[in-house]
Amino acid sequence: MKPRVKLQSERLADKAYAILRTQILKGELPPGHALSVPELSRQLGVSRSPVREAVLQLVADGLAQEEARKGAVVAHFGLEDALQILEAREALEVASVRLGATRATAKDLALLNHVLQAQAKTIQEADLEGYQATDLKFHKLLGTLSHNLVLERMVGLLKDQSHLALESAAHDLAQLERGYLEHQAVLAALEARNAPQAARALQKHFKRIRESLESWLASDQTQPSTSK
Known part of the structure; x- marks a missing residue:
């Protein structure tokens, strides 16, 4: 049962990532917007764990960045x-x-x-x-x-x-x-x-x-x- 649960969690993380990536690229989540895991979890209707994974992936891909006291935010570029x-x-x-x-x-x-x-x-x-x-x-x-x-x-x-x-x-x-x-x-x-x-x-x-x-x-x- 454990591998099955893990696989489901990974799929949810992928889906959450895809949704958030699209929202960022469309400007629906503007540069500097805080990527609050609890808030995004409520909006997407999934648990916090896959959302947290999705946000970490956005940071790794350069679409989000970590800021002191704010956590992850949508990346902004000069x-x-x-x-x-x-x-x-x-x-x-x-x-x-x-x-x-x-x-x-x-x-x-x-x-x-x-x-x-x-x-x-x-x-x-x-x-x-x-x-x-x-x-x-x-x-x-x-x-x-x-x-x-x-x-x-x-x-x-x-x-x-x-x-x-x-x-x-x-x-x-x-x-x-x-x-x-x-x-x-x-x-x-x-x-x-x-x-x-x-x-x-x-x-x-x-x-x-x-x-x-x-x-x-x-x-x-x-x-x-x-x-x-």
Whole structure:
């Protein structure tokens, strides 16, 4: 009976983690929000043990952090954090697409194409939340192309952190369109099985993201304060 109970507890922890992760990435649990185990346990309708495990996993994955006197809170990132995450993402995703240019299966490429079709629709509808969801999915799929499970996990974790770090950044329709076209360029190079071209296309994409982030933050810091 003991192994069965343990297995059930693990499943509950996984479910709790999945729910909390989704709420964090959607902004329903904002940066700095306290992840109170008793409160979350009541909200999710499960015991504290699996919730505690889920919160510990969120901390391990960089989506939450421990703070003195507050315990675990949803992670909040500064400019330097965001830029470092982008730098690490670029190194890993470029490595993945280099390998993926020869290792990716027809199914892998079809999935990427399907995501970009959905992304085009979000742009037509000016659906920022939908665009961000497809962006998250596209970049995580890039991490799978190498068929290296270690690389895939690292790309996935960093993309989650990046999504959280950049969620409050300004996005306009023109930027979404540029991002979509850059994604298309990466996919075209992968379909051509051209590793150097795929790497260059992805590096160009990351360069624009960095420049846009720096520009947005510089602009935001120069805005007059409305606080009294």
